[in-house]
Amino acid sequence: MSAQFAQYLLTGVTVGAIYALVALGFSIIYNASHVINFAQGEFVMIGGMTTVSLTAIGWPLPLAIGAAVVAAALVGFALEKFAVEPARGASVVTLIIITIGASILLRGLATLVWDKNIHALQAFSGDTPIQIAGASLVPQSLWVMGITLVIVLLLTWFFGRTLLGKALLATSHNRLAAQLVGINVRHVLLASFGLSAALGAVAGILVAPITFTSWDVGVMLGLKGFAAAILGGLGSGPGAVLGGLALGLIEAMGAGYISSAYKDVIAFVIILAVLFFMPSGLLGTRSTDRV
Amino acid sequence: MTLLRVEQLSKEFGGVRAVADLQFSIAAGQVFSIIGPNGAGKTTLLNLLTGVYVPSTGRIWFEERNLTGRAPYEYAACGIARTFQNLQVFFNMSALENVMVGRYLHERCGLPAAMLRFPSLGRAERETRSECEKLMHFVGLGAYLETAADAMPYGALKRLEIARALATRPRLVLLDEPAAGLNPTETLEVDALISKLAKSGITVVLVEHNMRLVMGVSDHILVLDYGRQLAEGSAEVVRRDPRVIEAYLGAAASAEPVSAGGAP
Amino acid sequence: MLRRLAASRSSGLAALALVVALLPLALQNAYYYEVAILVGLNAIVCVGLNLLIGYAGQISLGHAGFFGLGAYGSAILTARYGWPPLAAMAVTTLGVAALAYLIGRPILRLRGHYLAMATLGMGIIISIVVATEDQLTGGPDGMSVPALSVFGFAFAGERVWYWVVGVALLVAVWVARNLVDSPHGRALRALHGSEVGAEVAGIDSARHKVRVFVISAVYASIAGGLTAHYAGFVTPAKVTFFHSIELVTMVVFGGMASTFGAVVGAAVLTTLPQALTLFKEYEMVVFGAVMMLTMIFMPRGLVPTLAALFDRPEGPGKASRDAGGGGIRPPAR
Numbered sequence: 001m002s003a004q005f006a007q008y009l010l011t012g013v014t015v016g017a018i019y020a021l022v023a024l025g026f027s028i029i030y031n032a033s034h035v036i037n038f039a040q041g042e043f044v045m046i047g048g049m050t051t052v053s054l055t056a057i058g059w060p061l062p063l064a065i066g067a068a069v070v071a072a073a074l075v076g077f078a079l080e081k082f083a084v085e086p087a088r089g090a091s092v093v094t095l096i097i098i099t100i101g102a103s104i105l106l107r108g109l110a111t112l113v114w115d116k117n118i119h120a121l122q123a124f125s126g127d128t129p130i131q132i133a134g135a136s137l138v139p140q141s142l143w144v145m146g147i148t149l150v151i152v153l154l155l156t157w158f159f160g161r162t163l164l165g166k167a168l169l170a171t172s173h174n175r176l177a178a179q180l181v182g183i184n185v186r187h188v189l190l191a192s193f194g195l196s197a198a199l200g201a202v203a204g205i206l207v208a209p210i211t212f213t214s215w216d217v218g219v220m221l222g223l224k225g226f227a228a229a230i231l232g233g234l235g236s237g238p239g240a241v242l243g244g245l246a247l248g249l250i251e252a253m254g255a256g257y258i259s260s261a262y263k264d265v266i267a268f269v270i271i272l273a274v275l276f277f278m279p280s281g282l283l284g285t286r287s288t289d290r291v
Numbered sequence: 292m293t294l295l296r297v298e299q300l301s302k303e304f305g306g307v308r309a310v311a312d313l314q315f316s317i318a319a320g321q322v323f324s325i326i327g328p329n330g331a332g333k334t335t336l337l338n339l340l341t342g343v344y345v346p347s348t349g350r351i352w353f354e355e356r357n358l359t360g361r362a363p364y365e366y367a368a369c370g371i372a373r374t375f376q377n378l379q380v381f382f383n384m385s386a387l388e389n390v391m392v393g394r395y396l397h398e399r400c401g402l403p404a405a406m407l408r409f410p411s412l413g414r415a416e417r418e419t420r421s422e423c424e425k426l427m428h429f430v431g432l433g434a435y436l437e438t439a440a441d442a443m444p445y446g447a448l449k450r451l452e453i454a455r456a457l458a459t460r461p462r463l464v465l466l467d468e469p470a471a472g473l474n475p476t477e478t479l480e481v482d483a484l485i486s487k488l489a490k491s492g493i494t495v496v497l498v499e500h501n502m503r504l505v506m507g508v509s510d511h512i513l514v515l516d517y518g519r520q521l522a523e524g525s526a527e528v529v530r531r532d533p534r535v536i537e538a539y540l541g542a543a544a545s546a547e548p549v550s551a552g553g554a555p
Numbered sequence: 556m557l558r559r560l561a562a563s564r565s566s567g568l569a570a571l572a573l574v575v576a577l578l579p580l581a582l583q584n585a586y587y588y589e590v591a592i593l594v595g596l597n598a599i600v601c602v603g604l605n606l607l608i609g610y611a612g613q614i615s616l617g618h619a620g621f622f623g624l625g626a627y628g629s630a631i632l633t634a635r636y637g638w639p640p641l642a643a644m645a646v647t648t649l650g651v652a653a654l655a656y657l658i659g660r661p662i663l664r665l666r667g668h669y670l671a672m673a674t675l676g677m678g679i680i681i682s683i684v685v686a687t688e689d690q691l692t693g694g695p696d697g698m699s700v701p702a703l704s705v706f707g708f709a710f711a712g713e714r715v716w717y718w719v720v721g722v723a724l725l726v727a728v729w730v731a732r733n734l735v736d737s738p739h740g741r742a743l744r745a746l747h748g749s750e751v752g753a754e755v756a757g758i759d760s761a762r763h764k765v766r767v768f769v770i771s772a773v774y775a776s777i778a779g780g781l782t783a784h785y786a787g788f789v790t791p792a793k794v795t796f797f798h799s800i801e802l803v804t805m806v807v808f809g810g811m812a813s814t815f816g817a818v819v820g821a822a823v824l825t826t827l828p829q830a831l832t833l834f835k836e837y838e839m840v841v842f843g844a845v846m847m848l849t850m851i852f853m854p855r856g857l858v859p860t861l862a863a864l865f866d867r868p869e870g871p872g873k874a875s876r877d878a879g880g881g882g883i884r885p886p887a888r
């Protein structure tokens with residue numbers, strides 16, 4: 001394995017892990033409500049920016065992180081309660097526009113609460129690069145990979161073992177039936193937005209020391225998260241993780257070996273090609289529609 | 292004369308064989324009924340016969356043309372029309388427009404003519420409109436011409452689908468449970484409508500649970516159970532077939548013949 | 556009844572023509588004219604996009620790409636190769652139509668959010684290419700474009716352009732309304748209502764989707780070409796994902812499956828940011844809030860909701876139950 005390749009690999013997995021977290025957020029909300037939440041990227045921004053400003057006023061990092069995740073989750077609840085819930089039954093496109101409106105609103109609020117500058121967050125454990133197979137890796141990348149792994153395991157446990165997790169899954173399969181067996185679908189929806197927001201915030205916090213953060217970081221990360229969720233198959237948890245990692249790797253390899261200006265073009269061309277052969281993504285369900 | 296013929300027709304859904312090795316033919320001018328318990332594969336068979344599903348194995352011939360694997364609109368172009376058990380009405384349009392969609396195949400109208408509104412188009416549209424109004428009267432929807440489809444009652448929507456199917460000027464019409472959910476009066480109307488269709492020379496495939504209706508109008512009946520052909524023949528033959536009685540009422544009841552009007 | 560229908564079709568167009576004719580009375584200076592022209596150009600794109608989104612129920616989050624190709628195509632052919640503007644615009648439009656056809660064929664097999672993703676990807680690819688190929692396009696700085704001239708007569712000044720765009724908009728609306736009221740338009744609305752239902756009625760849904768995709772791309776491309784020649788300058792800003800979203804928002808905001816809704820949506824959302832500059836730093840907050848509140852309380856969009864208030868349903872039938880992306884699922888192939 002050449003050092004160059006190792007370097008691209010590590011970069012790809014780091015970025016991919018972030019995409020995976022954002023994509024998981026998309027999928028969880030999609031499963032519970034069939035809404036694509038275009039404000040997902042704003043949770044990323046809220047996570048990063050809140051942590052930056054809380055540490056700036058002297059909060060210890062872990063506390064700031066916890067508060068930022070809670071803040072994002074609260075915004076997620078509010079989004080569900082005040083924007084998505086009142087619009088129940090609206091068409092897919094209408095819901096997309098509502099969440100886009102929400103993302104503009106949140107970005108606008110961010111420029112008011114904070115500013116339009118770019119901010120750095122201190123790395124969790126220093127900046128001294130580690131050498132692996134000839135490639136150098138900032139310790140923050142290890143945090144990104146490690147925490148993403150932990151979150152994926154936690155989510156697996158959550159959806160497989162806990163009542164709320166199962167309620168979420170049941171609601172995604174059949175809302176009416178879930179309601180009939182006594183699941184409070186409204187709580188499930190709230191929970192899904194809160195959980196997605198928290199995931200987004202974690203992604204935003206993890207990546208902030210590497211790429212910096214600002215009022216508009218969410219735009220690009222949200223877009224990539226959506227792309228990853230689609231690539232993996234909308235609504236599929238493993239698909240979101242796979243899609244995120246694949247997207248991160250494609251970008252890193254494309255930028256390294258072909259052209260950094262065209263790395264996104266390469267990524268999207270590959271996504272389009274995949275969709276051409278697998279119209280519901282890599283791990284999406286391929287059922288025959290009933291008529 | 293055989294209008295439609297299928298050979299070794301099967302459809303699998305992830306291991307479940309919803310339709311298995313069917314082989315039958317439908318003669319022109321017949322009322323051909325398909326019956327069977329819930330989940331027997333009747334709707335799946337109709338979906339296969341209209342190109343909505345692609346068969347896992349087997350072939351479908353319509354007038355000696357092999358239509359296997361063709362798209363639904365190609366089946367329609369050959370003269371096969373249908374209605375749906377789960378309504379596929381265009382709820383974003385008026386009732387009349389729903390029927391007018393059925394005339395699509397017979398409207399000669401190029402894209403430029405449409406975009407620039409050539410005068411010939413206006414004339415053709417008027418004709419289509421009046422023809423479709425007639426069809427709506429024919430199926431008993433004269434009162435609903437300008438009603439938005441999403442404001443119509445269920446029974447009317449079922450007949451709207453029949454009108455749309457007829458608008459394609461079909462040779463073969465497949466009706467999936469046209470009487471389900473209708474009250475007795477409406478059911479009688481549907482009964483009369485099917486007889487009218489048959490008389491006008493259109494071949495009818497009827498899927499229906501209402502045995503009184505089926506036994507009354509059918510020339511030929513195909514009985515499905517678990518996707519397989521259980522029995523086939525005239526109403527009289529099928530009614531007395533012990534396997535049919537068993538499938539419908541369970542082994543215990545097989546002593547009694549299926550009475551007209553039974554079944555779900 | 557038939558006469559009433561015909562009358563309503565031409566009366567809507569007549570009303571729009573009246574607005575276009577009388578609006579200059581209210582336009583006090585060049586800046587107002589500029590905004591009006593911008594409204595008209597956006598409205599042309601939206602009228603085309605509405606055919607795709609509102610009537611056929613297929614989403615596109617990449618139409619700024621076609622708009623940009625129209626603008627850059629005409630710009631490059633005139634500025635770099637000295638073509639006459641009309642010929643440049645015509646050839647560009649043909650090129651965009653061909654490209655839309657090639658892209659549309661595979662992409663429109665996708666449904667709902669997958670189609671949204673694919674069109675979004677398409678738009679982003681175009682925007683990156685435009686921003687990167689600076690030899691040809693001037694890169695992020697943009698490039699200047701010669702004025703539109705036809706047989707030696709150069710179109711210059713806001714007033715002249717106002718009429719050019721006004722007439723173009725009227726033609727665009729006329730053609731779109733004709734299409735909607737034809738068997739083809741019925742086919743589009745039908746496949747929106749139920750794709751299986753349309754297919755078994757004899758409609759080749761794939762073909763119709765691709766066609767309307769191409770038509771909407773042509774609308775965008777023409778508007779793009781006009782914009783380039785009017786502004787005398789193009790930058791990649793108009794090719795971005797954001798512009799695509801803006802365009803879709805205009806369509807949905809004004810009212811899907813309503814041609815005049817698309818025009819109204821373009822008008823409101825083009826002028827709103829101009830008006831919101833008054834709010835200075837609150838601009839984004841107010842804009843986002845207006846978008847959300849309108850869509851929450853008028854999910855069918857401005858024009859259909861208001862029309863229903865006055866009990867005069869706009870366009871045939873009612874608004875669809877499930878517009879855009881979803882619809883009842885098409886056959887499994």
Ligand SMILES: Nc1ncnc2c1ncn2[C@@H]1O[C@H](COP(=O)(O)OP(=O)(O)OP(=O)(O)O)[C@@H](O)[C@H]1O
Nearest residue numbers: 288289290304309328329330331332333334335336
């Ligand atoms: N698209 C599909 N995907 C998976 N399984 C399907 C699909 N369509 C039908 N099936 C299955 O195939 C079997 C036959 O179903 P079908 O709808 O054809 O029955 P039916 O005879 O029409 O029943 P009913 O009288 O209730 O309408 C059932 O087990 C059903 O669950």
Ligand SMILES: [Mg+2]
Nearest residue numbers: 333334335376
């Ligand atoms: Mg059935």
